[in-house]
Amino acid sequence: MTDTDVETPVDVGAAPPHAVGGPPSVPEFSIVPVRGLPIVAALLVGLVVAIASNSLWALTFFHVAGGGLWTSIDLFLGLIIGPILGRLSVQSRIDFTVRFMPKMILIMPTLVAMTLGAGFQLARHLGNLDAAYPHHGWLVASYIIVGVMAVIALGLLEPANLAVLFELKKPRPSGERIGRLMKIFIYTAGITGLMQIATIVIMTFLASR
């Protein structure tokens, strides 16, 4: 999948302060980690079964587990990993990126599908979609927040993620381009992470009513 011993020396931007030797190298990696696909398929089948069975527990599980992981990963990436990554050497950033970003290609869309699919069905099951539901306005506010996050994530974050991986696959990747795209990735992850806090506030408010 991502880890092999084959390494290609490339020209990728500024070297670390304590770098020794030649230019950084890019480990051989796969853009889509194929070994993760069965897990994704199993989760999506589970989601469909949860929706089809209308099981309150299963819907709650997929919505809460998916939403919790989505929120946590966004916050952790944007507020913790991002700043750390910015201070690492170029070689360390490359090593991290080629092992981390392919996994994100599978993890994030799966979590989003789980959260939204199960969430919509759960809200319908509980009668929250009805305009007569006293906190319907809060629910609509959460739709708007998720909508803005979706535009940022799908319009900026994911394209940057993929473009970085394809750039790293080139025989001579451009360090400047990777740096520029990684900045977009980290900043947008941070923004969506902060917006996730608003989602947590709304969801915990609704769950406690």
Added chain:
Amino acid sequence: MTTTPEQVLPGPDEIDKRQADLPPVARLATVTLALAIIGGIYMAAGYDHSTSLVPPVILAALAAAVLLVNVVLLARIKEFDWGTFRQVFGWALLAYLVIAGILEFVFVYDHTPSKQLALFTALLAMFAVDVPLLLAFSVARYQPVPATAA
């Protein structure tokens, strides 16, 4: 931090210089995405009660028009790595059709009224095509142009 010639970030290359000549495909795809999502939010907000379908129909029509313009602009690009574009588009389309399919399944399973279902389906279809287009363009724009395309 010491800097040696091989540590300096390289400046813009030929691929960066070519970016200015490309049509605003990524921006238009984001506009389509935003219109489709706003339409979806409007419909989800009024899901269990009778709200006018005129606003989401207008949003869907606008999204379709922008998507169509975008496809035309994209098709007119001559110097482009179409091989990479097709590769990314194909796999991303498969992935987003699965995601859109699950959401469609929810609406069908819930016996969503036919007019609403048709509109949800149209919005989901645009979502499922637009995102792969955006991803494929975002990757292919930074790839070297194959000799046959140049």
